[in-house]
Amino acid sequence: MVTMMSLYYMPLYLQVLGHSTTQAGLRLLASSVGVSIGSYGSGVIMNRTGRYVRLGISLLLLTTAALSLASTLDQNSPSWIPFVSMGLLGAGYGGMLTVTMVACIAAVDHSYQAVITSATYAFRSVGGSLGITVASALYQNILKARLWERFGNLPGGPEEIGRIRDDLAELGRLPAGWHEGVIQSFMDAFKGVWYMGLALSIAGLISISLMKQHKLHSNLARQDD
Numbered sequence: 033m034v035t036m037m038s039l040y041y042m043p044l045y046l047q048v049l050g051h052s053t054t055q056a057g058l059r060l061l062a063s064s065v066g067v068s069i070g071s072y073g074s075g076v077i078m079n080r081t082g083r084y085v086r087l088g089i090s091l092l093l094l095t096t097a098a099l100s101l102a103s104t105l106d107q108n109s110p111s112w113i114p115f116v117s118m119g120l121l122g123a124g125y126g127g128m129l130t131v132t133m134v135a136c137i138a139a140v141d142h143s144y145q146a147v148i149t150s151a152t153y154a155f156r157s158v159g160g161s162l163g164i165t166v167a168s169a170l171y172q173n174i175l176k177a178r179l180w181e182r183f184g185n186l187p188g189g190p191e192e193i194g195r196i197r198d199d200l201a202e203l204g205r206l207p208a209g210w211h212e213g214v215i216q217s218f219m220d221a222f223k224g225v226w227y228m229g230l231a232l233s234i235a236g237l238i239s240i241s242l243m244k245q246h247k248l249h250s251n252l253a254r255q256d257d
C-alpha cells in the first residue's frame with residue numbers, strides 16, 4: 033500500500049511544483065535502484081546469517097524513515113528529499129519482497145510452498161490496489177475541502193475549483209491571487225497521503241516484529257548440507 037501510493041503521488045507532487053512529467057519520472061529512478069539493492073542485499077544477508085526477522089524490522093524502519101521524510105515535503109522543500117525518500121522506500125520495499133517470501137515459505141511444509149507463494153503475491157496485489165484507492169479518496173477529499181475553504185465563495189470559484197481538480201495544467205492559468213492558496217491546498221492534500229503512508233509503515237513495523245523466526249534450509253529437501 034505504502035509503495036504504490038508513494039509511486040503514484042510523488043510524481044504528482046513534483047508536477048504541482050512545476051516539474052515536467054519527464055523530470056518527475058527521472059526522480060523516481062532512485063526507487064528502482066533502491067529496490068534492486070534492497071532485494072539483492074536482503075538475499076545475501078539471509079544466505080549468510082540464516083535470519084530474517086531483524087532484517088525485516090530494519091527494512092520497515094527504512095520505509096518508516098522514507099515516509100517521515102516525505103511528510104516534511106512542501107512547496108519550499110529541498111530537491112534532494114524526494115530522491116532520498118524514494119530511494120529508502122525502494123530499498124525497504126525490495127528487501128521486504130525477499131524477506132516476506134522467504135519467511136512465508138520457511139513457515140510452511142514443502143507441499144504448501146506453491147500455495148503460500150501464490151497467496152503472498154495475491155496480498156501484494158490487493159495491497160497495491162487498496163493503497164492507491166484509499167490514498168486517492170483521502171487526497172481528493174482534502175484537496176476539495178481546502179480549495180472550497182479558500183475560494184468557494186469567490187465569483188466563478190466553483191467552476192475554477194473543478195478545473196483545478198481535473199487538470200494540473202490549470203495551475204498555469206489560475207486567476208490573479210489564487211496561486212499561493214491553490215498550491216498550499218495541494219500541499220495539504222499530499223501531506224494527508226504521506227501521513228497515511230507513515231501510519232501504515234508503522235503498522236507494518238509492528239506486524240513484522242511479531243513474525244517468528246524459522247530455520248532457513250539450504251536445499252528444497254530441507255536437509256542440512
